[in-house]
Amino acid sequence: MYTDKVMEHFKNPKNMGEIPNADGVGTVGNPVCGDLMTIYIKVKDNRLEDIKFKTFGCGAAIATSSMITELARGKTLEEAMKISRGDVADNLGGLPPIKMHCSNLAADGLHAAIQDYLKKKGANK
Amino acid sequence: MMRRVYMDHAAGKPVDQRVLEAMNPFFSEQCGNPSSLHSWGNNARKAMEDARAKIVSLVGAKRAEEVFFTSGGTESNNLAIKGVAYRNKDKGNHIVTTAIEHMSVMNPCKALMKEGFDVTFVPVDKYGTVDVPSLVKAITDKTTLVSVMYANGEMGTIQPIREIGDITHRKHAFLHVDAVAAVGQIPINVENENIDLMSISSNDMYGPRGVGALYVKTGTRIQPIIQGGGQERGLRSGTENIPSIVGMGKAAEIAQTETKVEANRLTLLRDRLINGLTENIASSFLNGHPTQRLPNNASVRFSYIEGESLILSLDMLGVACSSGSACTSKTLEPSHVLLAIGLRHEEAHGSLLFTLGKQNTEEDVDYVVKALPDIVKRLRAISPLTPKELRP
Numbered sequence: 001m002y003t004d005k006v007m008e009h010f011k012n013p014k015n016m017g018e019i020p021n022a023d024g025v026g027t028v029g030n031p032v033c034g035d036l037m038t039i040y041i042k043v044k045d046n047r048l049e050d051i052k053f054k055t056f057g058c059g060a061a062i063a064t065s066s067m068i069t070e071l072a073r074g075k076t077l078e079e080a081m082k083i084s085r086g087d088v089a090d091n092l093g094g095l096p097p098i099k100m101h102c103s104n105l106a107a108d109g110l111h112a113a114i115q116d117y118l119k120k121k122g123a124n125k
Numbered sequence: 126m127m128r129r130v131y132m133d134h135a136a137g138k139p140v141d142q143r144v145l146e147a148m149n150p151f152f153s154e155q156c157g158n159p160s161s162l163h164s165w166g167n168n169a170r171k172a173m174e175d176a177r178a179k180i181v182s183l184v185g186a187k188r189a190e191e192v193f194f195t196s197g198g199t200e201s202n203n204l205a206i207k208g209v210a211y212r213n214k215d216k217g218n219h220i221v222t223t224a225i226e227h228m229s230v231m232n233p234c235k236a237l238m239k240e241g242f243d244v245t246f247v248p249v250d251k252y253g254t255v256d257v258p259s260l261v262k263a264i265t266d267k268t269t270l271v272s273v274m275y276a277n278g279e280m281g282t283i284q285p286i287r288e289i290g291d292i293t294h295r296k297h298a299f300l301h302v303d304a305v306a307a308v309g310q311i312p313i314n315v316e317n318e319n320i321d322l323m324s325i326s327s328n329d330m331y332g333p334r335g336v337g338a339l340y341v342k343t344g345t346r347i348q349p350i351i352q353g354g355g356q357e358r359g360l361r362s363g364t365e366n367i368p369s370i371v372g373m374g375k376a377a378e379i380a381q382t383e384t385k386v387e388a389n390r391l392t393l394l395r396d397r398l399i400n401g402l403t404e405n406i407a408s409s410f411l412n413g414h415p416t417q418r419l420p421n422n423a424s425v426r427f428s429y430i431e432g433e434s435l436i437l438s439l440d441m442l443g444v445a446c447s448s449g450s451a452c453t454s455k456t457l458e459p460s461h462v463l464l465a466i467g468l469r470h471e472e473a474h475g476s477l478l479f480t481l482g483k484q485n486t487e488e489d490v491d492y493v494v495k496a497l498p499d500i501v502k503r504l505r506a507i508s509p510l511t512p513k514e515l516r517p
Contacts, residue, residue: 002437007437010434010437016506016507031471031474031510032470032471034470034471036510037509054507054509055508055509056429056430056508056509056510057431057434058431058434059433059434059437062434
């Protein structure tokens with residue numbers, strides 16, 4: 001059902017964990033639906049210096065979380081905002097159609113974390 | 126080599142070698158159609174009636190004419206529900222069933238609702254046992270059919286069928302029992318348990334897939350849902366699937382002699398598995414009834430994590446099982462059965478279903494009991510829902 005790439009990220013997820021004093025935190029999904037994802041980011045000079053995740057969910061949910069951290073790390077905020085659900089799925093060699101809309105939340109989680117950062121930054125000005 | 130442990134027998138069982146051998150001649154040499162008059166036809170007919178007699182004997186039916194072959198449990202359930210509902214429309218348009226039935230009972234009932242029938246879904250308690258007072262209250266003068274499963278395949282709970290049959294008959298309705306998960310696992314006698322119609326599947330007793338039967342007690346008013354050449358005394362048209370019917374007969378014969386011993390053996394393995402998991406893993410719980418449950422069914426839920434991740438992780442270690450999680454279903458809904466026993470969605474998502482079978486050993490159980498704690502620990506480390514005290 002899943003590609004080798006998905007299974008690889010499921011088995012050995014990259015950047016799993018929390019960032020205690022994160023600059024931005026984004027949580028998307030809902031445990032009722034079976035998927036909940038939190039993305040933590042650390043920003044330096046407008047770039048994602050560090051990114052970590054925690055996820056409750058299926059194989060696809062965990063693999064997409066891991067992949068988004070790989071794709072986003074080191075990117076500028078503008079570049080990171082442009083990473084889409086499709087990019088995440090493509091980099092995993094594709095996802096089963098039924099998982100595309102329910103478990104492929106990682107891009108939304110990243111965008112939510114960046115927005116959280118921008119909001120906090122705005123409030124501090 | 127990695128150990129391979131198959132504990133998904135509710136999803137599919139291996140065909141018994143003796144069954145395969147019995148079926149073999151009927152694919153080629155014995156190609157006759159039981160409707161034909163020549164000797165090939167006679168042989169096929171004889172083989173089919175021999176198989177029927179074995180099923181009659183297994184379920185304690187009184188007569189051969191009470192067992193009808195179908196294409197499996199789903200068709201048997203459809204035939205029982207629609208066949209009785211349509212045939213008894215002159216008496217009433219009400220059906221009573223439960224909140225935990227298999228989709229092949231649920232969905233025919235919902236289809237009938239669209240046609241103007243009324244259906245009452247009786248709730249179950251936290252162990253998954255049908256609430257008998259609610260059932261009594263649900264049955265009215267317009268009720269023609271009560272359909273309650275013998276045992277639930279997803280959480281193992283066995284229902285008080287004899288009592289439910291009693292209540293149903295006092296109100297002059299027919300009792301249909303979906304016994305797909307139970308026949309061949311535990312002894313069932315249709316006469317003693319007040320059953321009017323009972324669905325049976327072949328694969329669930331180690332026979333081939335694609336064949337099943339419906340027991341219909343003499344005097345039960347039912348009509349066909351498939352029209353054609355009038356086979357199975359007009360109730361189920363279509364050329365009989367002789368190799369599979371022969372296989373199902375052999376499976377029934379084996380079940381009749383071996384079920385009791387095997388049920389005792391599986392009950393010990395089941396409880397070893399349930400205790401091994403719930404005692405070694407924090408925040409893990411048994412789903413369903415602790416004792417009134419199928420001998421092969423261990424349904425256990427693990428808080429804060431999701432079932433598909435558990436299945437994938439176990440699969441990497443050679444273990445096969447199922448889950449009540451939405452992520453493993455075609456509908457993206459968590460199991461209606463687990464929701465009916467009062468679990469929250471996220472609890473249903475974290476459920477695993479192990480169904481044991483003939484090949485499973487104590488070593489298999491111990492392998493799973495040893496493997497699962499680390500898997501749960503790893504997934505809980507990844508999950509944002511895990512409370513602090515359970516984090517590594």
